[in-house]
Amino acid sequence: MKENLDFFELEDEDDSIAPPCDLSLYSQAVLHSSDWTVGTIIDQLERKNIEMNPRFQRRDAWSRTRKSLFIESLILNLPVPQIVLAEKKDQRGRYIVLDGKQRLLSLLQFTGKSETPNNNFGLSGLEIKKDLSRKKYKSLDENPELIDDLNSFLNYTIRTVVIKNWPNYDFLHTVFLRLNTGSVKLSPQELRQALFPGEYSNYIDDYAAKSSSLKALLGNKEPDARMRDVEIISRFLSFQLYLDSYHGRMKSFLDECCEKLNKNWPEIKDEIDKQISNFEDGISLLVDIFGSPSIARKSDSRSFNRAIFDALIYYTAKFQIREAMRKNPVKLKKAYEEIISDDQFLNSVESDTAGIPNTFKRLQLWGNKIQDALEIEVLIPTLVDNRIATR
Incomplete structure (x- = not known):
């Protein structure tokens, strides 16, 4: 999606620095890192344990080419950035996305589980796996010749950081800004x-x-x-x-x-x-x-x-x-x-x-x-x- 407008960002000065916070509160938060497979992440998204409701999905910032290159990186086992989640207060096992929304949305759309116009997109603009051009997830899932690509995709592990017991909203805002x-x-x-x-x-x-x-x-x-x-x-x-x-x-x-x-x-x-x-x-x-x-x-x-x-x-x-x-x-x-x-x-x-x-x-x-x-x-x-x- 093309960004048609520049925003003057300096005016949000209190949104560009960490808000004041009692330092003792930082020790309360628990950060847990693990490697979730793409298959596990998709399952969590399907079960709505990761907050990606239709309103969030509507805010789609990546082009299809960028989404395709991300999927290609997973199939090729290339490094991708981590995902950062915060566990919801009083809702154990359910998460807010702090970093990685567009990557998660790309996974939903590629596997045909989204509610957006880009749902079930075919791969395009690939730089290495050009044999998968125009292929959709269904092709990987149903074509025996593509089983290795499907397994590479679903078994790829993405470092996932989960923040639990966070003290207040200012703490999450600080994390959000640093990310x-x-x-x-x-x-x-x-x-x-x-x-x-x-x-x-x-x-x-x-x-x-x-x-x-x-x-x-x-x-x-x-x-x-x-x-x-x-x-x-x-x-x-x-x-x-x-x-x-x-x-x-x-x-x-x-x-x-x-x-x-x-x-x-x-x-x-x-x-x-x-x-x-x-x-x-x-x-x-x-x-x-x-x-x-x-x-x-x-x-x-x-x-x-x-x-x-x-x-x-x-x-x-x-x-x-x-x-x-x-x-x-x-x-x-x-x-x-x-x-x-x-x-x-x-x-x-x-x-x-x-x-x-x-x-x-x-x-x-x-x-x-x-x-x-x-x-x-x-x-x-x-x-x-x-x-x-x-x-």
Whole structure:
């Protein structure tokens, strides 16, 4: 799947460093390493002991060629990276995937046990075992001449690390970050969806997957492979509902909001529906006025900046402000050109963006700019005792 969008990653500063944690807690975790055969892993996946539900499977980041080369490596007994799992709390023998999701998904798809468009794919782009080109798993399973390849595949052992008795979510987040320090940094939203399952988590995942406006904003044709689309809606809802309780650490804030909304889903669902409708209308208007390639970008960059978007959608999701924007698109575009050149605003979206001072500053500056440009009254958050107040 082609990645159509660059993300400005520096703004997630509290997601790029290990969260504070009592060092004594680290000794509680138990790490167990073993070599699981591919056959064993597939069996665990089939029995749903390894969390790879349909929503996770929908976030498919690898091309068929990359999947095929992984399968080829297993058949040839070439080294592949380890898989890291965390045993679920109070669910012995059931696991969350911390590292190896795409490899596990490739195994499911190749053996025809997935629920995705790539299910039961034929091998392609092979570099060594070219005799297996276009072959599917069924061919290996049914053709006696390919029995050696089938056995090599199923009997291949993959080092599997299982973390048990982990002390808290910050510990798993630290492990997650350390595992993803390479060139492709995964979104913490993937871990959040696994750690906090529930109706709310399912709701925002389903919404992100079907929203044409959100896809247009991000330049995607499919759900974002790293769940950055889900993170965007999660940030929006958390700010709309709980900005008064924001404490300056984005990762923890989103975790807390997700857990709270899952727990209180029956009571909060109607409000979430209302906010999602405002979010959808807000994105559609921004796309109409600015064009999706220009939204939440600085003038000299094509990278999507979530801190800028947080400020834009915070106000655009409010009906009266949205209607004023719709009637005055030229004034709004001019206001945006001015704010994106403002040194204070730029500083608030480039470093320490999760901190309370800069979170407040960008909301304040953009709110004032809208108010002056559109000549309407805007309810702008205030800073009280180093907390952002909305009332």
